[in-house]
Amino acid sequence: MRLKSILLASTLALGGCGGGQEQAPVSYGPIGGETGQELAEVQVLHRGNGTEPQSLDPHRAEGVPSSNILRDLFEGLVAEAPNGELIPGAAESWEISADGLTYTFTIRPDGRWSNGDPVTAFDFEYGLRRSADPNTLSRYSSVLAPIRNARAVIAGELPPEALGVEAVDERTFVIQLETPTPYLLGLLTHSTCYAVHRGVVETNGTNWSRVETHVGNGAYRLEAWVVQSHIHLARNPQYWDDDNTTIDEVRYYAIENQDAELKRYRADELDITSTIPQKQLKWIRQNLADEFRVTPYLGTYYFGFNTTQPPFVGRPGLRRALSLAVDRDIIAYVVSGAGELPAYSWVPPVRGYEQQVPEEAGWTQAQREAEARRLYAEAGYSAENPLQVEVLYNTSDNHKRVAIALAFMWKQVLGVEASLANQEWKVFLETRKRKEDTQIYRAGWIGDYEDAYTFAQLLESTNEQNDFGYDSPRYDALLAAASAEPDVALRARYLQEAERVLLADHPLMPLYFYVTKRMVKPWVEGYEGNIMDHIYTRHLRILKH
Amino acid sequence: MFRYALRRVFAAIPTLLILIALAFFMIRAAPGGPFDTEKTLHPEIEAKIRAAYHLDEPLYQQLYRYLQGLAQGDFGPSFQYIDRSVTELIREGFPVSLQLGACAMLLALLVGVTAGGWAALRQNRPSDHAVMAASMTGISIPNFVVGPLLILAFAVHLDWLPAGGWPTEGLLARLPNMVMPVIALALPQIAYIARLTRGSMIEVLRSNFIRMARAQGLAQSTILLRHALKPGLLPVLSYLGPATAAVITGSVVVEQIFGVPGLGRHFVQGALNRDYTLVMGVVVFYGVLIILFNFLVDICYGLLDPRVRQRN
Numbered sequence: 001m002r003l004k005s006i007l008l009a010s011t012l013a014l015g016g017c018g019g020g021q022e023q024a025p026v027s028y029g030p031i032g033g034e035t036g037q038e039l040a041e042v043q044v045l046h047r048g049n050g051t052e053p054q055s056l057d058p059h060r061a062e063g064v065p066s067s068n069i070l071r072d073l074f075e076g077l078v079a080e081a082p083n084g085e086l087i088p089g090a091a092e093s094w095e096i097s098a099d100g101l102t103y104t105f106t107i108r109p110d111g112r113w114s115n116g117d118p119v120t121a122f123d124f125e126y127g128l129r130r131s132a133d134p135n136t137l138s139r140y141s142s143v144l145a146p147i148r149n150a151r152a153v154i155a156g157e158l159p160p161e162a163l164g165v166e167a168v169d170e171r172t173f174v175i176q177l178e179t180p181t182p183y184l185l186g187l188l189t190h191s192t193c194y195a196v197h198r199g200v201v202e203t204n205g206t207n208w209s210r211v212e213t214h215v216g217n218g219a220y221r222l223e224a225w226v227v228q229s230h231i232h233l234a235r236n237p238q239y240w241d242d243d244n245t246t247i248d249e250v251r252y253y254a255i256e257n258q259d260a261e262l263k264r265y266r267a268d269e270l271d272i273t274s275t276i277p278q279k280q281l282k283w284i285r286q287n288l289a290d291e292f293r294v295t296p297y298l299g300t301y302y303f304g305f306n307t308t309q310p311p312f313v314g315r316p317g318l319r320r321a322l323s324l325a326v327d328r329d330i331i332a333y334v335v336s337g338a339g340e341l342p343a344y345s346w347v348p349p350v351r352g353y354e355q356q357v358p359e360e361a362g363w364t365q366a367q368r369e370a371e372a373r374r375l376y377a378e379a380g381y382s383a384e385n386p387l388q389v390e391v392l393y394n395t396s397d398n399h400k401r402v403a404i405a406l407a408f409m410w411k412q413v414l415g416v417e418a419s420l421a422n423q424e425w426k427v428f429l430e431t432r433k434r435k436e437d438t439q440i441y442r443a444g445w446i447g448d449y450e451d452a453y454t455f456a457q458l459l460e461s462t463n464e465q466n467d468f469g470y471d472s473p474r475y476d477a478l479l480a481a482a483s484a485e486p487d488v489a490l491r492a493r494y495l496q497e498a499e500r501v502l503l504a505d506h507p508l509m510p511l512y513f514y515v516t517k518r519m520v521k522p523w524v525e526g527y528e529g530n531i532m533d534h535i536y537t538r539h540l541r542i543l544k545h
Numbered sequence: 546m547f548r549y550a551l552r553r554v555f556a557a558i559p560t561l562l563i564l565i566a567l568a569f570f571m572i573r574a575a576p577g578g579p580f581d582t583e584k585t586l587h588p589e590i591e592a593k594i595r596a597a598y599h600l601d602e603p604l605y606q607q608l609y610r611y612l613q614g615l616a617q618g619d620f621g622p623s624f625q626y627i628d629r630s631v632t633e634l635i636r637e638g639f640p641v642s643l644q645l646g647a648c649a650m651l652l653a654l655l656v657g658v659t660a661g662g663w664a665a666l667r668q669n670r671p672s673d674h675a676v677m678a679a680s681m682t683g684i685s686i687p688n689f690v691v692g693p694l695l696i697l698a699f700a701v702h703l704d705w706l707p708a709g710g711w712p713t714e715g716l717l718a719r720l721p722n723m724v725m726p727v728i729a730l731a732l733p734q735i736a737y738i739a740r741l742t743r744g745s746m747i748e749v750l751r752s753n754f755i756r757m758a759r760a761q762g763l764a765q766s767t768i769l770l771r772h773a774l775k776p777g778l779l780p781v782l783s784y785l786g787p788a789t790a791a792v793i794t795g796s797v798v799v800e801q802i803f804g805v806p807g808l809g810r811h812f813v814q815g816a817l818n819r820d821y822t823l824v825m826g827v828v829v830f831y832g833v834l835i836i837l838f839n840f841l842v843d844i845c846y847g848l849l850d851p852r853v854r855q856r857n
Binding site (some may be wrong): 048051052054055056057060062134135137138139140142154155156206207209224226227228229230253254255256257259260263265266267269270348424425426427428431433464465482 | 707713
């Protein structure tokens with residue numbers, strides 16, 4: 001016992017030293033000169049961008065690092081303001097028919113590709129058809145599903161020309177939908193919906209998206225690309241809003257090691273990081289608090305129950321007991337602690353959707369634990385006959401800490417004997433999908449567009465990502481009703497009702513809503529952060545420093 | 546000598562084939578595939594992607610196809626970096642690893658041999674103990690500790706060197722970026738080489754022919770440089786083959802910490818992404834490299850040591 005406390009004390013002391021003694025660099029003068037708004041002479045922005053992007057072909061790329069760069073290289077029909085609000089992009093305006101099924105876009109007359117060619121409605125027609133064409137091998141084309149015939153085109157049952165998109169003339173572009181889709185405009189900011197330059201793609205084949213031949217319609221054009229090192233973009237003088245663009249060059253660095261990224265930030269080699277190392281959180285709060293930017297993110301961190309296997313098959317009460325026994329404040333504020341919000345529901349706060357708050361969210365933790373104990377006993381477990389369960393997570397320090405906290409809480413409150421298991425990411429994905437060996441598993445879901453449906457669909461019984469094995473006819477029916485409903489308010493009500501059904505069944509245990517956390521230098525002006533974490537370089541400026 | 550070299554080249558072929566076959570089956574046996582992500586692919590698209598990469602063919606046919614490509618110097622397309630071929634990724638990454646590795650090896654040899662020789666001459670004196678203690682530390686502190694410490698000291702606090710990155714505007718622009726990775730890579734090698742040199746030099750200095758040279762009244766420097774150094778370096782030389790290969794290939798951690806676009810990162814990221822062709826390409830390339838270095842060392846051995854030459 002004594003030894004243990006000495007060890008603990010010395011660990012704490014060491015930890016304290018490591019954090020406390022280092023000084024943050026304070027080498028820069030008054031930001032923005034005398035007026036506070038003076039611009040720096042050199043407008044080159046350095047952004048940390050996580051892992052090496054897979055591709056810069058908007059239709060074949062996948063993952064956040066690619067999307068970040070594509071947002072600067074291309075512009076969809078619709079774009080986003082720094083706060084995430086939708087603003088006109090390649091289309092200067094649009095009209096939506098009364099039944100919500102036809103969208104008519106007017107393409108702006110001054111839109112230009114980086115090679116000088118005009119951007120027309122035909123480019124978007126070609127782009128969307130190419131994106132849906134299964135021969136393009138787009139890994140993301142399923143998000144096009146709301147567009148008429150998209151499912152059949154993706155499945156290869158109809159030719160790409162059958163897709164519900166049409167260029168009426170150079171400046172008029174029409175999208176026909178399968179069912180009314182209030183999130184369509186938001187979806188059009190996704191790289192899957194970008195136009196590509198037909199001539200360039202057809203001349204160069206799949207290699208068109210490399211430096212030598214890349215052509216885009218965004219505020220920047222591709223200048224250099226060294227795999228596993230950096231991608232340089234230079235300002236595109238052909239861009240229609242080039243006059244309002246300030247930054248001349250943006251450099252994206254592939255840095256998968258978060259500690260290395262923070263160090264390069266501290267050495268002033270990066271202006272914006274992609275994230276922060278969780279274990280440096282305390283140090284950052286003490287030393288660089290002003291530069292640490294936290295924004296709510298469209299994602300839910302949760303643990304799922306495998307509802308097709310014992311001990312959780314057909315036992316919502318037991319699942320609820322385990323969920324109630326978890327103190328989410330501790331998970332969100334102590335174990336994670338970067339500003340994550342404790343979650344009792346599945347869908348994070350999104351526009352046009354009333355967040356669902358189950359009754360237990362209003363209870364005290366003591367009340368939750370009492371109810372958990374009651375349900376646990378009701379399920380037939382006791383101190384003599386405890387529930388034995390395996391908690392599976394993908395190998396990572398952060399997930400491990402959460403899993404340990406869960407096991408500890410279950411042990412304390414219910415006497416559950418939980419064992420922890422971790423697997424490497426791809427192994428983990430396969431195990432989870434197989435639904436044979438999993439009992440409780442870690443997961444996270446980041447929405448593709450700002451709408452509750454991107455979360456709701458995950459639990460549909462036919463969804464291929466439904467690793468819970470959740471199968472509720474009522475839930476499916478409500479989702480189907482929502483999909484067919486032209487009235488936006490009524491559609492939201494169906495989705496809200498569906499979430500209530502889901503939360504009562506407990507196929508999953510939401511723990512917190514994600515945040516994006518990153519370092520931003522004080523001289524980067526215009527950074528606001530938004531729920532989709534879409535940061536356009538053209539909205540940023542570098543102040544004198 | 547020529548016949549010996551030829552024989553070695555032929556002996557390497559089955560070794561390589563076994564390596565290729567092992568790597569080929571092992572990476573495919575690993576659970577999870579290249580196209581598994583959090584978001585499940587549409588079955589139609591997945592089938593098309595698998596067909597595009599010939600993953601729908603029977604394994605033996607895939608292996609045959611792979612070997613066929615290899616014979617023409619084609620490592621196939623990368624599964625992860627879909628716009629690039631593995632050949633291209635290796636062609637871009639290898640020179641980077643080679644620059645770092647060669648500099649690190651050179652540094653390690655210079656410092657290691659000097660320190661080891663010096664320690665041997667001062668056997669059991671405090672300076673000897675100091676060198677050996679330092680080299681023990683060098684061996685036992687891993688790269689992933691040394692790297693970040695160097696960055697903290699020289700990039701964050703002193704601001705003398707860049708914390709990472711790999712400018713491509715020419716070697717001169719890159720030099721400051723190379724200093725820390727080279728040191729981090731060289732440190733453990735310096736330590737090994739110093740210990741090896743010391744051990745074998747002590748042995749050589751005690752041998753009869755050195756005693757003879759001393760008796761003839763030759764100067765200490767002549768004895769050391771002309772007579773003792775050559776045989777004293779033989780164990781270092783035989784260590785050099787695998788060490789050079791290890792430095793060039795084993796810079797995985799250092800490359801990550803300093804953001805260097807070398808081959809090592811492809812190896813790790815390729816394995817994590819289940820990028821079959823990239824992992825295979827790097828394994829085969831490394832295999833060839835290791836065989837080549839061992840071969841070169843054997844040749845050098847023959848040149849330095851007449852006894853080896855005669856036996857062959």
